[in-house]
Amino acid sequence: MTAQSLIERRFNVLGRHSPLFYEKPLQLVRGEGVWVWDADGKRYLDAYNNVPHVGHCHPRVVEALRRQAGILNSHTRYLDETVIDYAEHLLSTFHPTLQRVFLTCTGSESNELALRIARETTGHMGVIATDFAYHGNTAAVSQISSVFTPASKRGPYVRYVPVIDPYRQRNGRRDEQLADFYIQQLQQAIDDLARNGVKLAAVLFCTAFSSEGLPDIPKTYFPKVAAAVHAAGGLVIADEVQAGFGRFGSHMWGHARHDMVPDIVTMGKPMGNGHPLAGVVTTAALMETFTSQNMYFNTFGGNEVSAAVGHAVLNVLRDENLLANALTVGEYVLTGMRRLQQKYPIIGDVRGQGMFFAVEIDDAARTKKIVNRMRERGVLISRIGPHDNILKIRPPMVFTKDNADVLLNTLDSVLSELA
């Protein structure tokens, strides 16, 4: 089966618009740790995928899945200790006020549920997101996923605030001033909703602004967001689908890195290392208010297999010290990237922490070329940002310094050809 005839077969069942990576799509057949192999046996360093959070096919996660799948896979309408053990472990990683969890299957389901909770508990309808966000694929959530949804489709209850972009908008401002500059824009959105008779239910932000380009976020920004939102009677929803589970090394959760306690936290992608597992964490009071008025049940959410897999991911993160690894190796990558920045003026900015990096290339066409050449050279990365010019580098948490050298050397070589 050639790649071309496979693409034709794919078009005939999944359609022509189902997204595929790279100019020349990649057919993967195997994965292990930070490595994946294509159908020709060629090996690639995976410096992109955050879903296989603790590495492709991690033996302990696979073993937990295999074991539980042979014992029982039902649902939470029966009592089950597996899911309770898991929920207790998961909640122990949060601020003490965040005591309850809903287990779902996808980040979209989590953000959808978070919006329902916010709207039903506040009695308000207004929601604010950024103007280059992606939070999922349901109707309510796609209204706030501005990256794919034109303003004309956002409906009367949604407002977008501009992407935080200190790289372009600092203009000599100190961090505190910069935070205030962005908070003013948030306040304007709240005021604009109010002028139209819409009260604020929630602000929903990715705590790393991942799709927005991973900007350096001023230190006081998120606490000020929470203050402004609460003053308006709304709730703060922290989307941790990309930032969570220790991705940034210093903290388990993106909101903790920013000294903010949200009212609702949503999570997904890395939670099951590829198994469809996601969740919503909130306070006991908000869960009680919502669920006493709304029956919420998720057939697959928190089934015994999903719980066993999710628990294995938490245990691996802890036992293999993967947050510390992310911080150390991440610093090494950043140092290397800054060295490349000195060498190649095309690199405008280098940002990131832990296992998440953004490299601004001051030219969208060249950014695309870099991503595709890296793939040809055996390193998988992608691109993001409103200007489509940011290299998105977000490897599994087991990435080593040796892996980092491969990434840096390959990027060096690709950039040298473009220079």
Added chain:
Amino acid sequence: MTAQSLIERRFNVLGRHSPLFYEKPLQLVRGEGVWVWDADGKRYLDAYNNVPHVGHCHPRVVEALRRQAGILNSHTRYLDETVIDYAEHLLSTFHPTLQRVFLTCTGSESNELALRIARETTGHMGVIATDFAYHGNTAAVSQISSVFTPASKRGPYVRYVPVIDPYRQRNGRRDEQLADFYIQQLQQAIDDLARNGVKLAAVLFCTAFSSEGLPDIPKTYFPKVAAAVHAAGGLVIADEVQAGFGRFGSHMWGHARHDMVPDIVTMGKPMGNGHPLAGVVTTAALMETFTSQNMYFNTFGGNEVSAAVGHAVLNVLRDENLLANALTVGEYVLTGMRRLQQKYPIIGDVRGQGMFFAVEIDDAARTKKIVNRMRERGVLISRIGPHDNILKIRPPMVFTKDNADVLLNTLDSVLSELA
């Protein structure tokens, strides 16, 4: 760990309103085929669960999961033959006009996507469901899930039509007249939307009206639904989450049983035998129109493991002749239930086909008692319907005549005590 302290631990993490079956909740620890075991080692005949469609922990499904989980679990942004093979097999079970599939993770995601497709391709907003339906837990879908959503929350674009109930509403009408009686009510809902300036996007019905109580559906009803909906410029969405994958024995899909070709089909629960796998099947034209204007991607949907599991379920259904088994054993169960109906006047009606049965008990309190006593005697069933008086019996497809005897004898014994 006693059940009581497990319940307390559960309340502390999942909350007090997360639904649990039975007056005395059941702690399951193992499943195999039609059998499950509780923490005390007691065995129960599972005559309720449709998620383990081909039986709890079916060896071929578990093996497919175990095998693929050790090889690769990524997503459909890479080319992959596993998902294409599966999609081709799945689509081969549909009417030839239904040529495309979106793979999702849950029935809620599927119904949510179906509503988005219907609304965006028709440009209309109106949706009609029944007044005792359950289609999922997202905001848009819960608006049409009337069983848990009061009319006050349904919003301006939704109308409910009364549950089809030939058992109570036949009044001497022949089938054709009965179909027209219900179609008139559908037409009134369409007209009421129009009077309020809302055009019809879709009618979304479970093709067995499962939550509604599994009524006997007049033969011409569904084709007439399609005609009325299309005349109003709307689309027919067939929710096959409960009725699909051969549950009724005679056909793979509920809509085929009723000689109707829907525009969009949604599916979920049994699709992955417990693995979070669901989908939306539609025409090439509707997929093209929707996806050329909306980016749809589902991170976990159609990943290699989900595809391998889904494919194994289809293969087991075929290789073990489970549709034929459902039809034969189903007829045996129905005959036995009708015998019990002669014996116990409390049984008002016996309905069903294949592996799905509804037994009307003319008293809601006694219905609840029967369900709980059956559980004490080692047989799991549940109850449904607007009057909460219908025994819901919906075993895995591998249910045998011997299993049926256990079900019938236990029910006989429980009923004899209540009589």
